[in-house]
Amino acid sequence: MKKLVSIGALAAVSALTLAACSSAPEESGSSSTAAATDTPAASLDYTACMVSDSGGFDDKSFNQAGFEGLQQAKADLGIEVSTAESTSDADFAPNIAAMVDAGCDLTITVGFLLGDATAEAATSNPDSSFAIIDVTYEDSFDNLKSLTFETDEAAFLAGYAAAASSKTGVVGTFGGIQIPSVTIFMDGFLSGVEYYNEAKGADVQVLGWDGENGSFTGDFSDQTKGQSTAQGFIDQGADIILPVAGPVGLGAAAAAQAAGDVWIIGVDSDWTLTTEYADIILTSIMKNMGPAVYDVVKTSAEDGFSSEAYVGTLENGGVGVSAFAANTVDEATDAEIQEISAGIIDGSIEP
Amino acid sequence: MSAEVDKTETAEAGKPPRDTRALLREIAESNSLVVVLAVVASLIIGGFLIVLASPAVEEALGYFFARPADTFKAAWDAVSSAYSAMFRGAVWNYNGDTFAQQFRPITETLTMATPLIFAGLGLGMGFRAGLFNIGAQGQMMIGAMLGAYVGFAWNLPPVLHLIVAVTACALGGALWGFIPGILKARTGAHEVIVTIMLNYVAANLLGFALSKDAFQRPGSDNPQSPAVADSAAYPLILGDNYRLHLGFIVALLAAVGVWWLMERSTWGFRFRAVGANPNAARTAGMNVSIAIVGVMTIAGALAGLAGSAQILGTERSLTAGIAGSFGFDAITVALLGRSRPLGTVMAAILFGGLRAAGPALQVQAQLPIDIVLIIQSLIVLFIAAPPLVRFLFRLPAPSREKVVTA
Structure with a gap:
């Protein structure tokens, strides 16, 4: 038994040694300047945050799509992002509060379950901006934008x-x-x-x-x-x-x-x-939630926040169908679908 | 060292196989030091996990032999930022700008602890009566469901409305505790199986109710009830800046009530006697069936009150996730609190703190929420295995416990 352990330990140590042989990075004058050069030149002083519902950011659905949009915004715009996953309904309000306390300029929440908590946070924090996916409110808020999709x-x-x-x-x-x-x-x-x-x-x-x-x-x-x-x-x-x-x-x-x-x-x-x-x-x-989140973050960071609701439609590309599989939909049908799509966009066909 | 291990092992092996009841008793009666050390041990292991999860450490490890100090510094930074974020999230936010911000974490801890206190008290009573009740989750849901309906559908004057709504929560939970109690007493159906199954029944019943117009908001098809009326909600006891509500005080009163019931009343003596040895209790002329039904019903009512802390306290509207995982966390809380009211309150506050620290850990220390869940699970693991903790900290096995388990 002891022998087995020591062999294992030896293997682990040698693996570590091999992995750890690379050279240390140059020590620069200060670490903050090093960090600054890593970020894109057009870096913005903006923090966008996101709170998931209890599905978490790996739900292969709207939480994940929104999260990917946010990460894309971080990579492209050089903004700060912060995320919090909720494990149960009881986490919604505390997670949103933590975002506000951490100085988030824009906090995006995901799903109807967070509707009440987000509206409450928007009311009690008039200086922060909020956006929520898949929820519309009867009242309108100056600092809360809703993102919905006409799927x-x-x-x-x-x-x-x-x-x-x-x-x-x-x-x-x-x-x-x-x-x-x-x-x-x-x-x-x-x-x-x-x-x-x-x-x-x-x-x-x-x-x-x-x-x-x-x-x-x-x-x-x-x-x-x-x-x-x-x-x-x-x-x-x-x-x-x-x-x-x-x-x-x-x-x-x-x-x-x-x-x-x-x-x-x-x-x-x-x-x-x-x-x-x-x-x-x-x-x-x-249902292109990622791009929608990306756009909201980008617009808010560059041009200022607008509480005007975003509705994803066929017209603005917020929703759509992907290419049909080969040999399933014939050309005539494809043309009809193009026509119907145009009809939905101009309002002559009611989905 | 190895001699000690051998001694413990032979001591363990020499014992007859223990049934669940004896195991429960052993866990319940393990000494407080073990509990504290279990928490310490899990925080230490949690620290290692934090180090492993830290990208900075991973990067520094890449050139460990070139400059090892970096690795240790990164590791120290990761652990200290995590645990200081935990402190700021659960106890006192020394970085806060205003007093309200600084003071809020501890009130959040107590708010999160409230449902755990209620449910943990009920479960602890069950454990001491030899009943392993897994059903707090379902009892909480049914309680919250009834309380919510009274809260949003009925129109009553302020104080009365709250009292009626809280009573409805307790009644709902009591009903869901009574069913496994009477089944156990009358038919011998094992309470573990029955309560687990009733959790499913409750969850699906709740889902079904939320799909009906009576439980939905007007003009909406989302499975979410209207918010309970202000008159039915627990008032906030520290003002609008904090979420701490009257339910916390009710929970403390319930703890005193349970202590009196278990330690000072005849009923409590019966419950404990049934837990210690049902056959002896029966021989002594006690009605074991009534004791079982009584314990389960009271435990259910307390779990229902845990539901009231959510529906009438923090959440205000009924959703499928109203009970979160409080019903299951409460099992841990009751075990950690050694099934005693004071211990349960302390354990609930510890767990409330771990939960309240969640947002700060995620937002300030950028750690995954899983770390908190891992620390909670490790605590359970260590509590459930007192010999492991004694071995880790080189404690001798107490003689009292040898007597108990023999």
């Missing part, structure tokens, strides 16, 4: 494309929890399919959502539930499935891959890039 516009296009390319005439969708930021995808998807049925006299069925009730897995973490829900749809003949449940959707993708000849529609980001199921992704309904 139903993009989901409408995906629904139309799904209806046009389904071979079985059955498509399915399910959500994580029945909350507005989830059902808005399902609403748009359903309307898109109905629009196709009306335009083409077809009868493509949607499983899992009828506009009021539908299939929900109950959380945003259990992938096996996504797998079994998707399997249920596949058994009923669905060949295109839209899971609106964050990482739970990966379970649906696994079921689709196992079944073969079943397509998945990704949500939030382009799933051909962010998941390992690139070859079965028909398209992705993108």
